Structure formats: C-alpha cells, structure tokens
Amino acid sequence: MKKAATVLKSNSIRVTPQRLGVYKLLREEKRHFSAEEVYAKVKNHFPAISLATVYSILELLKEKDLASEVRIxxxxxxxxxxxxxxHHFLCKKCGEIFDIHIELCPTLKRRETQGHSIDKFQGYFYGVCKNCRGK
Amino acid sequence: MKKAATVLKSNSIRVTPQRLGVYKLLREEKRHFSAEEVYAKVKNHFPAISLATVYSILELLKEKDLASEVRIxxxxxxxxxxxxxxHHFLCKKCGEIFDIHIELCPTLKRRETQGHSIDKFQGYFYGVCKNCRGK
DNA sequence: TTTTTATATAATAATGATTATTGGAAAACT
DNA sequence: AGTTTTCCAATAATCATTATTATATAAAAA
Structure with missing residues (x-):
C-alpha cells in the first residue's frame, strides 16, 4: 500500500501533520468514526488540533474521494x-456500524430508474448485530 | 381510506386538531416534508402551533408507525x-426526493446477513432527476 | 538555506436543526 | 364541578456543523 503522504500529494493535497494524522487514522483503523471520534483520536498526537480543523480535513478528503461520509x-x-x-448495517442495540458486502441485484445496479439517472446507490440495513443477538 | 381521526384513535393517540393537521398533511400530500415545511403548512390552519410541537407530533407518529423519517x-x-x-432518490440539482418502487432481489430480502439480523432495508439513490436532466 | 507566498490551523463565534423544560390550557374521568 | 392527566406554546438549551479571522507553517522561489 502506498504511503499516506504519497497518496495525499498525488491528489494535490498539501501535506500537513494534521491531515496525515486524520487520513492515516481512517486508513489504518478500518472502522467508522464520527467527527468527534476522529478529533479525540488525533488529539492524542496533536493536542492543539481543533474540531473545526477535523471537519475541514474530512471535507477535503471527501472532495478528493479519499474518504466517504455515511449517514446511517x-x-x-x-x-x-x-x-x-x-453498504452499511446499523445495530439498534449497540449503535455500531458494520460494512455489508453483498452483491446487489441487477435492478439496483441500473444507472437509471423511473427517468432519473443514478450516480450512486447506498444500501442501509437496520437490525441487531451478531454481537448483540442473544443478549 | 379510513378517516384520519379514526386512524389516530385506533393507534391510541388522543386526537387533537394539531395532530390531525400534521397527520392529514402527510397523508394527503404524498410528498416528503422537512419539519420546517410541516410547520409552515400547518401554521396556515393553526397559527399558534410551535415548531417544537410539530417535532413532537412527528416523533409520536413515527413511534406509532404512521409516519417515517428519511435521512437521504x-x-x-x-x-x-x-x-x-x-426506497428514495435524491436529486443533487434540485434537492427533491422521489420514491423509488423497485422489487428487491432475494439477497436483500433475507432477514439475516453476516450474522446480523435485519429488520429493515433502505435503499438510497443519488443522481439527477428526470426533471433536471438535460437542463 | 533563507525568503516569499499561499494555504492551513486554532480558537472562537455563529448557525441551524433538534430536544428539553415549564407553566398553563384542554380533555377525560369521577 | 372538581380532580387528574395529558397536551401544547413558548421559550431556552443542546449538539452537530460551518464561518471567521488572526497567526502559523508548508511548499516554492531565490
């Protein structure tokens, strides 16, 4: 895997420690973070970072297609x-988000439906996760 | 179709003019409303209603499964x-939300995946709607 | 390496959606 | 009617996110 700094540069993002910190966090821990959580984590390395900076970095990574925002x-x-x-699964007991890798049916893969043209499709599943089942 | 007041009663919701107003609005105009929009509309009939009341009525209708909240x-x-x-489609040009009626594939109809039990599935489509295409 | 220049950051403040509170009004029950 | 319960309006409070701005810093130029 390419080094994080290299990825940022090749997307014409100026490399700063804060940006590197946020990006590496997302890349290395493969889970979902709220902005607050990113802030708390990155703060361990850069105590001076502010929440607003975290938001702006996340926005930048989204624009460059290096990160994505989930609204489950x-x-x-x-x-x-x-x-x-x-796709994503949200557990209504523990609140954790899981990735769902499922092959979608052809209907959902169409790039057009009812006259609308489709750029993106997101499937959101809700229920009780395997850890919380039977508790 | 049953009268709105009857539906509320049979769900053990005490009928008040405000509740009736909100519920009838959602039932009769078959589109998606933000809380602010509901407020503005219902205000025409009940000028004294407050936004907080609208939120609490929407919450109540959700609990009783008479309304649903979409977070596209x-x-x-x-x-x-x-x-x-x-399912739902959000147009990135005009911001309008459209309902999408599509038959789901068997994979998505499963009530279980990767060990998680599924209550609900929501498909969100993003793109350009038929009205905005070719503008 | 120093200087320059543009951009990023920190530290607020501001905004906008949603939720909590509370006192008083209306409905239901006795 | 009197009592009790629930509802509602009118804030105020909260919480996530965005805007602002003066200072700091990374990358480019000298």
Missing part, C-alpha cells in the same frame, strides 16, 4: 476511508 | 406518511 445514523455523520462500493 | 438528505430529516417499503 440519524443524528450524526460517520466517516471512513474510501473503499469499494459496499 | 445530509443536513435535515424528511418525513412522510407510512407506505409500503420503498
């Missing part, structure tokens, strides 16, 4: 490093 | 009267 939670956004198209 | 928009919730399971 009703109250706040989650962020993850960009991966192949996949 | 990143910044605010949309509400609609409960219908059969369907």
């Amino acid at each position: 939670n009703l109250d706040k956004a989650s962020f993850e490093a960009k991966k192949n198209e996949h | 928009n990143l910044d605010k919730a949309s509400f609609e009267a409960k219908k059969n399971e369907h």
